[in-house]
Amino acid sequence: MLDLLQAILDGVMFGATYALIGIGFTLVFGVMHKINMAYAAASVGGAYCGLLVLVAFKGAPAWAVFLGAFAAGGVLGYLVYLACFHFIPLANPLATLMSTVGMLLLIDEIVVHTTDGMPQNYPAMFDDVMLRAGELSIRGDLLLIFGVGVACMAVLLALLYRTRLGLATRAVSQQPVAAQLCGIRVAQVNAATFVITGLLGGLAGALIGASVGALSPLLTVPLTVKGLIVTVIGGLGSIPGAIVAGLLVGGFENLFQQFRGVTERDLYVMLLLFAFLVFRPGGIFASGAGRD
Amino acid sequence: MDFYYGLAQIIGVHTLLGLSAYIVLLTGQVSLAQAGFFAIGAYAAGMLTVLFGWPIVPALAVGAILGAIVACAVGFPALRVRGLMLVIATLAFGEGVRLFFFNFDYQIARGDIKVGPLGGEGFRQIRYFPENGWTTFEVMLFIWAIVAIVMAVLWWFDRSRYGAVLRAVGEDEVAAQSVGINLTAVKVSAMTIGGAVAGVGGGLYAHYTTHIEHTSFNILVATFAIAYPIVGGLASVFGTLAAVVFVQGFLVEGLRFLGDWRNLLFGALIVLAMNLRPDGLVDARVLGRLARVFRGVRRA
Numbered sequence: 024m025l026d027l028l029q030a031i032l033d034g035v036m037f038g039a040t041y042a043l044i045g046i047g048f049t050l051v052f053g054v055m056h057k058i059n060m061a062y063a064a065a066s067v068g069g070a071y072c073g074l075l076v077l078v079a080f081k082g083a084p085a086w087a088v089f090l091g092a093f094a095a096g097g098v099l100g101y102l103v104y105l106a107c108f109h110f111i112p113l114a115n116p117l118a119t120l121m122s123t124v125g126m127l128l129l130i131d132e133i134v135v136h137t138t139d140g141m142p143q144n145y146p147a148m149f150d151d152v153m154l155r156a157g158e159l160s161i162r163g164d165l166l167l168i169f170g171v172g173v174a175c176m177a178v179l180l181a182l183l184y185r186t187r188l189g190l191a192t193r194a195v196s197q198q199p200v201a202a203q204l205c206g207i208r209v210a211q212v213n214a215a216t217f218v219i220t221g222l223l224g225g226l227a228g229a230l231i232g233a234s235v236g237a238l239s240p241l242l243t244v245p246l247t248v249k250g251l252i253v254t255v256i257g258g259l260g261s262i263p264g265a266i267v268a269g270l271l272v273g274g275f276e277n278l279f280q281q282f283r284g285v286t287e288r289d290l291y292v293m294l295l296l297f298a299f300l301v302f303r304p305g306g307i308f309a310s311g312a313g314r315d
Numbered sequence: 316m317d318f319y320y321g322l323a324q325i326i327g328v329h330t331l332l333g334l335s336a337y338i339v340l341l342t343g344q345v346s347l348a349q350a351g352f353f354a355i356g357a358y359a360a361g362m363l364t365v366l367f368g369w370p371i372v373p374a375l376a377v378g379a380i381l382g383a384i385v386a387c388a389v390g391f392p393a394l395r396v397r398g399l400m401l402v403i404a405t406l407a408f409g410e411g412v413r414l415f416f417f418n419f420d421y422q423i424a425r426g427d428i429k430v431g432p433l434g435g436e437g438f439r440q441i442r443y444f445p446e447n448g449w450t451t452f453e454v455m456l457f458i459w460a461i462v463a464i465v466m467a468v469l470w471w472f473d474r475s476r477y478g479a480v481l482r483a484v485g486e487d488e489v490a491a492q493s494v495g496i497n498l499t500a501v502k503v504s505a506m507t508i509g510g511a512v513a514g515v516g517g518g519l520y521a522h523y524t525t526h527i528e529h530t531s532f533n534i535l536v537a538t539f540a541i542a543y544p545i546v547g548g549l550a551s552v553f554g555t556l557a558a559v560v561f562v563q564g565f566l567v568e569g570l571r572f573l574g575d576w577r578n579l580l581f582g583a584l585i586v587l588a589m590n591l592r593p594d595g596l597v598d599a600r601v602l603g604r605l606a607r608v609f610r611g612v613r614r615a
Contacts, residue, residue, distance in 0.1 A: 058399055106586050115593045120345065121545045122589035124538050129582025136579060244534055248410065255403045286435070290414045293407040300404050304396050 025158050030281040031274045036165035037234060038273015039172030043227035044246055045253030045265035046179065047220040053260035054196045054216045057119050061103050061126035062224060063246035068130045069096030069225030070232045074143055085146035089229045096225015097218045099130075104217035109210070127243065134240045142239040145232035168230045175223055176266055182219070183262070192216060196260070245289075252292065256299045258306020267307055320451040324523050326563050327458040331516030332536070333543030333555040334469055335509040340544050341478070342505045343485035348389060348405035350537035351412035352382040352510040356517030357527050358416060358432060364443040364522070365430050366423055371443055371522065375461075378518035379511040386510020390503040409537045417529040437528025441521050458519050465512055469552050472508075481505055485549075513540075546588055548595020550602045557597050 044063055051059045073092025076083050107122040152163025183189035194202040195212045203209050231246070232238040253272055257264030272292060279291040299306070332353055339346045356378035363374035389408055396404055422431035432438040444454050472478050483491040484501050492498055521527050539562075547558030566584060570577040592598065 052399065058402070106590075110590050111593050117340070117345070117545045118589045118593035121542055122586050124542065125582045125585030125589065127582070129579065129586065132578040132582055248406065248534065251403045251406065255400060259399060286417060287414070290411060290418075293411045293414070296403070296407045300396060300400065301392060304400065 026281065027278065029159055030277050032159060032161065033165060034274040034277025034280075035270045036161070036169045036273070037277065038270040039169045040227050040231045040234070040269075041249050041253050041273050042266045042269025043172055043175060043223055043230075044250035045257060045269045046176065046262055047224050047227075048250050048254040049257065049260055049262060049265045050179075050216060050220050052254065054192055055108070055113075055213055057108065057116060058123070058251075059103065059107070059217075059220075060120065060123040060247065061107065061130060062123075062220065063250050064127040064130040064243040065099040065103050065221060066096060066224030066228035067231075067238065067240070067243050067246065068134060068228070069093075069099050069221065070145070070228030070238055071134055071138070071143070072096075072099070073225070073229050073232075074145070074238075077146070085148045085233070088146050089148075089226065089233075092225040092229035092232075093222055094225070096228065097222040100217040100219075100221015100224065101214060103221070104214050108213065108217075127247070131240050131243055138240075140240070142237040145229075145236060145238050147233040147236065164234050168234055171226065171230060175226060176262070179219070179223070180262065188212075188215060249292075252296050256296060256306060258308055261306060261308055264306045264308045271307075317451045320455045322564065322568055323455045324451075324458050326559050327455070327462045328516050328520045328523070329539070329543065329559045329563055330462050330556050331465060331512055331519070332540045333547070333559055334465060334552060335511075335513035335516065336540040337509075337544040337549070337552065337555050338469060338472070338481070338505050338512070339509045340541065340549055341473075341481040341485050342502050343488070344502060344505075345402045345541060346405045346506065346509065347402055347534070347537040347541065348386070348408045348412075349509065349513050349540035350532045350534070351409035352386055352513035353517035353520065353536065353540070354412050354416055354527075354529075354532035355385055356382045356514030357521035357532070358419075358438065358517075359514070360518030361438055361441045361521040361527065362421070362431065365438075365441055366421075371457075375515055375518040379514040382514020382517070383507045383511035386513075387503060387507040389510075390506035391499075406534065406537065409532075410534065413529050413532050416532070435529065437526060437531075438521070439526050441525045441527070443522050445525075454523055458523070461515060461519065465515070466552050466556070469512075473552065542585070544595075546585065546596060548592075548597045548601075550595065550597060550599045553602075554595050554597035558595070561596065 044066060047062045047066070048059065051057060051062070070092045072095030073088045073090075075095075076088050076091040080087070103123070103126055107126050108119055111118050111122060147164050148167055154161040154163065154166065183192060191202070191207045191212050192215070194205065194207055195209055199209055202212075228238075231242065235242075249272065253265055253268045256272065257266070257268035272295070275295055276288055276292050280288040283291065332349060335352065336346060336349045339349075356375075359381045360371075360374040360378035363369040363377055364371060389405070416432065417435055419432055420434050422429045422433055428440070430440050449457075472481075480491075480496055480501055483494075483496060484498060488498060520531075524531075543558040543562065544555045546561070547554030547556070566577075566581050570580060573580065588596065
C-alpha cells in the first residue's frame with residue numbers, strides 16, 4: 024500500500040512536466056486550431072541551449088541554466104512559428120502538420136549533430152534534499168518541478184485572464200475574423216502565443232533534464248506522444264484540463280511502471296487514453312457531448 | 316547494380332505505405348495507425364512463411380486481410396472522433412500495436428535454431444526469398460508488380476464514383492451528408508482499404524529486410540506514411556510515388572555524399588517544401604500541365 028502511494032506521489036510530481044508540455048499543445052490548438060508537432064522537440068532543444076550557459080561560464084549555478092533554457096525556448100518558439108506557420112495558408116491544416124513534423128526532425132538532428140548523439144548531464148537543484156511525511160518521502164528535485172510547474176500555470180492563467188494580450192489571445196481563439204475587425208493583429212497574437220508556449224516549453228525541458236539527470240534527443244518523441252495524450256485527456260484547448268490530465272497521466276504511468284515494468288507501462292497509458300476517447304471524448308472538463 | 320535494385324525495393328514498399336495513408340487522407344482523416352497495420356501485415360506474413368512454410372503470395376494475402384479486418388475494427392470506434400482527436404486515437408492504436416509486438420513471443424524450434432518473433436529481440440531469419448533462390452532483381456520485380464497493381468486499382472477508384480464520394484467527404488462532411496452519403500460507411504471502407512494496402516506493404520517489408528523488430532514500426536514510420544501523400548499532394552496517386560522517390564531516393568540516398576549533414580537537411584527540406592508547395596509537390600496544376608504535355612505527345 025505504501026509502495027503504491029509512493030509510486031503515485033512520485034508520478035504526480037513528475038506529471039507536472041507533462042502538464043507543462045500539454046499546456047503548450049493545448050494553447051496553440053486553442054488559438055490557431057493547429058497542432059504544433061515540433062513543440063516537445065523545441066522544448067528539449069531549449070533545454071539544450073540552456074547548457075550553453077555552462078559552456079560560456081564554467082561552474083554557473085543551475086538556476087542560470089534554467090533561465091537560459093527559458094529564454095532559448097521562447098526564441099525557438101518564435102522560429103517554429105516563422106518556419107512552419109507564418110507563410111503557409113491557414114486553410115491548409117495538413118501542410119502545417121507536415122511542416123512541424125519536418126521541424127521536429129530538424130531540431131532533433133541539430134541536437135544529435137552538435138552533441139554527437141551523447142546524452143548530456145543536466146544540473147539539478149535540491150537533488151540532495153529529501154522531505155519526509157510520515158512513511159512517505161518526496162524527492163526535492165521533483166518537488167521543485169511540481170512547484171515551478173504550478174507557478175508557471177498560475178502566471179499563464181493570470182496572463183490569459185488579466186492582461187490585454189490575454190484578452191486578445193482569447194478573442195482570436197474564439198473568432199479570428201471578428202478579432203481582426205476589432206483591430207487585433209492576428210499574426211502578432213499568434214506569434215506571441217508561440218513565444219509564450221516556447222518559454223514554458225524551454226522551462227519544462229530544463230526541469231525534465233534536471234529530474235532525469237541527463238538530456239537525450241531520444242526524449243522528444245515520447246514527450247510529444249505524452250503531451251498529445253495529455254492534451255486529449257484534458258480536453259482540447261482547456262488549460263485546467265491539461266494541468267489535471269498531466270498530473271493524472273504522470274501518476275498513472277508511474278503506478279504501472281512500479282507494478283508491470285517499464286516495457287508495458289505505456290500500453291496502459293494508451294488504454295487510459297482509449298477509455299477517455301470512448302467515454303469522455305470531450306476531455307475531463309467537457310460540459311456536454313462535445314466531439315472534435 | 317544490386318544497390319539500385321535494393322533502393323527500388325525500398326521505394327516500392329514505402330509507396331505502398333504511403334498509398335495506404337493516401338486513401339484515408341482523401342476522406343479528410345489523418346491516420347497515424349498505418350504503421351500498426353504495416354506491423355500486423357509484416358508479422359503475419361513473416362510468421363506464415365517462416366513458421367508454417369506457406370508460399371509468399373497467400374501469406375501476403377493473409378497479411379492484407381488481417382490488416383483490413385483490424386483497420387475496419389479500429390475504424391468504427393476511432394472515426395467517431397475527428398480532427399486532432401483522431402490523430403491521437405490512431406497514434407495511440409499504432410503505439411499499442413508496437414508495444415504488443417514488443418512483448419510478443421512465439422518461437423518454435425526448427426532444426427537446431429529457434430525461429431519466430433521474440434519480443435524486444437525482434438523476428439529474425441525471415442529467409443523466404445534467399446531460401447527459394449530469388450535474386451534481388453526478381454524480388455524487386457515482384458514488389459513493383461504488386462505496387463503497380465495497387466496503384467492501378469487506387470487510380471481506378473479515384474476516377475470512379477467511389478473516388479468522387481471519398482473526395483466529397485474530405486472536402487465537406489456536412490455537404491456530403493446532405494446529399495445522402497453515409498459518412499461512417501465511406502470512412503470505414505477507406506480505412507479498411509488502407510489497412511489492406513498497409514498489410515501487403517508490411518508483408519513485403521518483412522521479407523526483403525529478413526529481420527523485423529518493434530522499432531521498425533514506430534511513430535516515425537507512421538509519420539512517414541502520412542508524409543508521403545501530403546508532401547506529394549492528394550491530387551493523384553502519382554503524387555505519393557513522387558514524394559517517396561523525393562524522400563527515399565533524393566533526401567535519403569541522393570544526399571548520402573553530404574555525410575552527417577544529410578540528416579540536418581532532411582527536416583529542413585520538408586519544412587521548405589511545405590512552405591513553397593503547401594498543396595504538395597504534384598498538385599492539381601502540375602497534374603493538368605502533365606496531362607497537356609502527355610496529350611500533346613500523343614497527338615504528335
